C-alpha cells in the first residue's frame with residue numbers, strides 16, 4: 001500500500017469531459033434513475049430503429065436471470081464503427097498498425113476500413129456465413145483481425161476470437177463448443193521476430209472439428225503452409241473477386257455480437273456472450289470518459305484482440321468514437337526494451353494503455369531505455385488486467401509519464417464488457433494501487449463470506465448489484481452455468497470472483513481472485529484446466545495447481561504432481577510435463593514450478609485442501625491452519641520439506 005495521493009491537476013479538471021463535481025452529479029443521476037440515464041446515453045450510437053423508453057432496461061438477477069438493454073432497438077455495430085464516420089472523417093486514420101518488425105507500419109483510414117471490412121464480409125458470405133453463425137478467428141495482431149471481427153458484425157455473424165498463443169487443442173475445444181463452420185486464420189504470426197505457426201496449429205485443431213467447412217487464410221509472413229484445396233481459401237485471392245461494399249445487416253440490440261472464452265474456477269473455459277447494443281454503448285462511453293478521448297487524439301492499447309481488452313478498447317470502443325487506434329503486433333522487449341517508448345514517439349501517441357506485468361518487466365530494465373525516447377506526446381496512462389503494485393504504479397507515473405500524466409487503473413473483466421471501477425482523469429484524485437471509484441451506473445458492494453453486506457471501510461468479496469449495459473448475457477450454450485457461476489454465491493448479486501478492500505474514502509483496492517483462477521501476466525487461467533492437462537499425461541496420477549506470487553507475472557503457476565505408482569521422479573520428466581501443458585493449453589499456461597507430491601493433502605472425504613497448498617507455494621509455513629481434519633496429516637510435512645525453489 002502507499003500513502004501517496006495525487007490530486008487532479010487544474011489543467012485536467014478543465015480539459016476533461018468530467019471534473020469532480022460533474023462526476024458526482026452524473027454518478028448520482030446514473031444510480032438514482034438508471035433507465036433515464038442510460039436512455040439518454042444510449043443515443044450516443046446510431047440506431048436503425050430507436051429503442052423505446054420502456055425497453056431501456058430489463059434486468060432480473062434472481063431466478064433464471066435476465067439481462068436486456070435497449071431490447072426493442074435495432075442497429076449494426078460495424079456501421080457504428082465505420083459508416084457513420086464516413087461523412088466527417090473518411091480520410092482520418094482509423095487504425096495505425098505497427099508491425100513486430102519496427103520497419104513495418106501502416107495507416108488505414110476510415111474509408112479504407114470500410115472497403116476492407118465490406119470485402120471481408122462479402123467473402124465470408126460467399127463462404128456460406130449467415131446471420132447468427134459462429135465464426136472463429138485465430139489471427140495475429142494484424143489489421144485483418146479487425147476486418148474479420150467487424151465483417152462478422154456487419155453480416156450479423158457471431159465472432160469467437162481465439163488468442164494466437166493458444167494450442168491446437170484449446171483452439172479445437174473453442175471451435176467445437178460454439179459449433180463454428182468457418183475459421184479465419186493466417187499463415188503465421190510474428191512475435192519478437194519469431195514466427196508463430198497459426199495455420200499449422202489450425203490444421204492440427206481441425207482434425208478434431210469435422211464440421212468446419214471453410215478456412216479463410218490471410219497471408220502475412222508468406223511462410224510455407226499445408227493446404228486443403230477443398231477447404232482452405234486465401235484471403236488475397238478471395239477479396240479480389242468481391243465488391244468493396246456490403247450493406248450492414250440490421251441487428252436487434254440483444255442479438256449476440258461475440259463469444260469470448262475465459263477461464264473459470266471449474267471445468268472447461270466458458271463462452272462469455274456479449275450482445276450488440278448495450279455492449280457498444282458501454283464500450284464507447286467508457287472509452288470516451290475514462291481515457292478522456294478527444295477528436296484527433298492518438299490512442300494505443302497494447303492488448304491482443306484475443307482478449308476482451310482488445311475487443312472493447314482496441315476495436316469497438318475507439319472505433320465507435322471515431323478514434324485513431326493503434327494496433328501493435330509485437331512485444332515490449334523486441335528489438336529492445338525501448339520499443340513501447342519508440343512507438344509512442346513514432347506515432348505521437350497521446351493515450352497509452354497497458355498491463356502491470358509489462359510495466360514490471362520494463363521497470364527491471366531501468367530508466368535508460370525509457371529516457372531514450374521523448375514521450376512528449378503522452379498525456380494519459382492506463383493500466384489493466386491485474387492489481388498494479390504501488391511501486392510499479394509510481395515508476396509508471398514518474399519515469400514513463402514524467403509525473404505529468406494521470407494513470408487510470410481500470411478494473412473490469414471479460415464478463416463486464418467494459419471498465420467498471422476506474423479513476424476519471426479530470427475528476428478523481430489518484431492513489432497508487434487503487435482502481436478508485438465506480439464508473440457511471442456501477443454499484444459495487446462488499447460482502448463477507450456469508451454474504452452479509454459490509455459498510456464503510458472494509459475487506460471482503462466484491463459484488464455488483466445494478467446491471468450496466470455492457471454486462472455479459474449468458475454463457476454460450478449453458479445458461480445454467482451462467483446463473484451458477486455468478487448469481488448463486490450471493491443471491492441477487494453478481495459475484496465478481498475478486499476480493500477487495502474499500503478504504504475510508506470509498507476507494508476500491510482490488511486484491512485479486514478469491515476463487516481457483518490464477519492471473520498470470522493479466523491472463524486468466526483456471527487451476528482446473530492446468531490440472532486436467534497434467535492428469536492427461538500417461539505418467540501422472542494426480543495434480544493440484546495453485547497460484548503463487550511472481551515478481552513479473554503477478555502470479556505464477558505452481559503444480560503439485562503425483563506420479564503413477566512405481567513411476568520414477570526425474571528432472572527430465574519435470575521438463576516434459578511443463579512442455580506437455582504448453583502443448584495442451586498454450587505457453588501462457590506453462591507451470592513455473594512443478595513439485596513432486598507423493599501425496600496431496602486431502603480431507604477424509606477426499607477433497608484437496610488447496611488453502612494448504614497455496615501457503616506452501618507462497619513459502620508461508622507459519623500459518624498452515626488446522627491440518628487435523630486431513631486424512632493423512634503427514635503429507636503436509638513432506639510437501640513442506642520438499643518445497644521446490
Ligand code: PRX
Nearest residue numbers: 384385386387409410411412413414510524
Ligand atoms: O482479478 C481481476 C483482474 O482480472 C480479472 C479479469 O480478467 P479478464 O476477464 O481476463 O479481463 C482482464 C481485462 C479486463 C479480474 O477479475 N483485473 C483486471 N483488471 C484489474 C484487475 N485486478 C486489479 N486491478 C485491475 N485494474
